[in-house]
Amino acid sequence: MKGRLPNFLFLFFLIITFFILFSILEAYSTLITISEVEPLPGRSSITYLLSKYTGSHGRFNFMVETRSVRLQPTGAYVNSAVITLYWSVESPPGQNGRNFIISVRLYDDEGRSLTSGSVTVCLLKSTNSGSYTITLSNTNIDDVAKVETSIRDDGHWC
């Protein structure tokens, strides 16, 4: 019995050692899998806010919708945005349409404004859609977490 005890302890020790080594190697291979094979999310989602405006001036009604927004990249940087609008504008006789201010603003993950731009456009009552380019300062596309458009009545006929 005395002769067998060390053998038993030795086997027990070997098994424990095997499990410890196996666990360490398993953990290490998991680290490699996580860090090198499957990329982790830096930014996994981006939000676009497409605005719609309805209003009136006297008996004349206006409706302007943002139908699409396209960021124009040069390499990794965005320097303009193209907005496509659809509208329905009523105007008094002698007036072609109504001026509206179209804006776009880019935000980062913390909600800080990265860049913005706007353009005043005359939306004609004779047509109902068009695309407009808004110039932005150079912004890294990977910093952009939110793109927000807005439409404001300029208050003038055109």
Next chain:
Amino acid sequence: MMKKTLIIFIFIILITTTLAYSTAIYVGDLGQLGASEKTPVAKYNLRVYSVSITVENNQITSITITVASSIPGNYNIYARVTSGSCSATATWNNVDLSTQRTLSSSLTPQCSYTPPGAAVEVGGEPV
């Protein structure tokens, strides 16, 4: 004699491995495992270049997005359109984002496009 040598050998392996592992974690100052400066974790940034909605009879019927990723690979992509209290989601599975991709899908339910507008969230994760 043989047994003692083996025990000592295993002890040395154990101590060395433990020291190496604990040193790696200590030196890396890890906020997350595997993210030390020497072994940077690959992080992907989804890039959404354009969002376009189709509106028919004041209902948002479909969506088109142009999407890319900072790390090429296959991704599952979704676009969630929210207008007022209505929400509709389109999904694309196993999309190869080694280059920019334009994805289109019809939306169900069809939400009314009401002021102040619609929010479109585009997201994705590696397959």
